[in-house]
Amino acid sequence: DLWRDLAVESVRSTIVDVPTVRRHKLSQTSVTAQSYVIVELRLANGAVGIGEAATLGGPRWSEESVEAMKANIDAYLAPALIGLPADRLEAAGARLDAAARRNNAAKAAIETALFDAVGRTLGVPAALxxxxxxxxxxxxxxxxxxxxxxxxxxxxxxxxxxxxxxxxxxxxxxxxxxxxxxxxxxxxxxxxxxxxxxxxxxxxxxxxxxxxxxxxxxxxxxxxxxxxxxxxxxxxxxxxxxxxxxxxxxxxxxxxxxxxxxxxxxxxxxxxxxxxxxxxxxxxxxxxxxxxxxxxxxxxxxxxxxxxxxxxxxxxxxxxxxxxxxxxxxxxxxxxxxxxxxxxxxxxxxxxxxxxxxxxxxxxxxxxxxxxxxxx
Ligand code: MUC
Ligand code: MG
Known part of the structure; x- marks a missing residue:
């Protein structure tokens, strides 16, 4: 059956650094590589959803850095979702908010992975x-x-x-x-x-x-x-x-x-x-x-x-x-x-x-x- 088990089984976070084709300068920072946290979220049914949290030159554009995001995802945000059915998207948001204040980029990467995993399970785009x-x-x-x-x-x-x-x-x-x-x-x-x-x-x-x-x-x-x-x-x-x-x-x-x-x-x-x-x-x-x-x-x-x-x-x-x-x-x-x-x-x-x-x-x-x- 389509729904099988939607429970969140695991969440993996990885910091990546991808060089840019040229230097990108703005008022508060300047970058030659983009750093992201990539989230892979696995459901009990085997579906894996992905999400990304972007930064710009460390914690300069906003307060989040990839290092802080990975630490907070691993210690606080991921554990808050383990076992929750992934289609409870609004409930997942409430759990993430209870687990950590702000950390908006980190939460967005996880929520994106939930949408992706649910969309893959149902065979529909997240837009739907x-x-x-x-x-x-x-x-x-x-x-x-x-x-x-x-x-x-x-x-x-x-x-x-x-x-x-x-x-x-x-x-x-x-x-x-x-x-x-x-x-x-x-x-x-x-x-x-x-x-x-x-x-x-x-x-x-x-x-x-x-x-x-x-x-x-x-x-x-x-x-x-x-x-x-x-x-x-x-x-x-x-x-x-x-x-x-x-x-x-x-x-x-x-x-x-x-x-x-x-x-x-x-x-x-x-x-x-x-x-x-x-x-x-x-x-x-x-x-x-x-x-x-x-x-x-x-x-x-x-x-x-x-x-x-x-x-x-x-x-x-x-x-x-x-x-x-x-x-x-x-x-x-x-x-x-x-x-x-x-x-x-x-x-x-x-x-x-x-x-x-x-x-x-x-x-x-x-x-x-x-x-x-x-x-x-
Ligand atoms: C920003 O402040 O808008 C988006 C495009 C770009 O060049 O910088 C970012 C951030
Ligand atoms: Mg702007």
Missing amino acids: LLGGKVRESVPVLWTLASGDPGQEIEEAERKLAARLHRTFKVKIGAQAPEADLTRLGRLAGALDGRARLIVDANQAWDETTAVRCLPRLAEMGIALVEQPVPAWNIGAMARLRARPGTPPLLADECVFDAHDMLAVAQAAAADAVSLKLVKHGGLLGLRKVAAVAEAAGIGLYGGCLLESSIGAAAHLQAFATFRELAWGCEHFGPQILVDDLVEEPLRFADFQVHLPNRPGIGVTLDQDKLRRYARQ
Whole structure:
């Protein structure tokens, strides 16, 4: 019978480090390799689900590091689920929350593995368990983050010519604001009329700097500005947003859980929100944050933390279920790694990333790659 025994039998966590094709610089860190915790969760029926927790340069983008995640998964989170039927997804979330505070990325990797294992058991995509697909592919942007405008223009030209990406997110805040404005002016000039540009300051500016610089970004045609000020300063986001000449604002580090989303909505502090498993603690948490945003008329943006095809596929299962995904997604992560971790990487074509048409999250872990990139 189909259900056999869905009890969670074991959970294995592995730290991997996968080099990137070039240095990726943002305001708070700079990386040449991506570090993930890969979770393999086995059910009594033999099905194995996988999940991934991404970080960016250690515990710098948020508070979680791969070392801390692996320790907390092994000692607290995994034991909380052993024996629980894997289809009790909401109950599993409650158990994980009782076992450890926050640790949202670690919880998301485990919950992804539950969705994957249940989906594989039933022979259905995880999207079906989240409401069902509205779309088969999602527009996907590319991030320019070497800091060298000559290199960035050339990289954007290659992506445009290959019909892979035509929206580019530029990482700013690693250098002085004036230097970034000059750099952005060059990029906007070179790509004018052929690509859409957005920027991400990763909390780098104070309110005064943002007051001065945001109208200049609007004049250059920048379509969206992500997290210009520190995550705690929701008041500044609201005041900036109320000023004429401010481009649309995207909330990233200021929205982790649905309570954060409610506070941002009540303060009218954002036009859109970046949805990420590492922030929301899982697919169910991501949908809850999205529901609060939808109720407030705040647009949805499919965020990433440079995941491999495992994490990206998990996000796509949720992104596929939204009636509106106004800003598309940024799951270019599989393309910035020198190698992927799955047997069949996600397909990028015609400026979209395409949903795999297989059960669970839709991708299969390549055990050789796992061994090759596992930290010794
Ligand atoms: C972030 O803050 O959005 C996502 C893409 C990228 O280049 O950096 C990340 C994190
Ligand atoms: Mg961001």
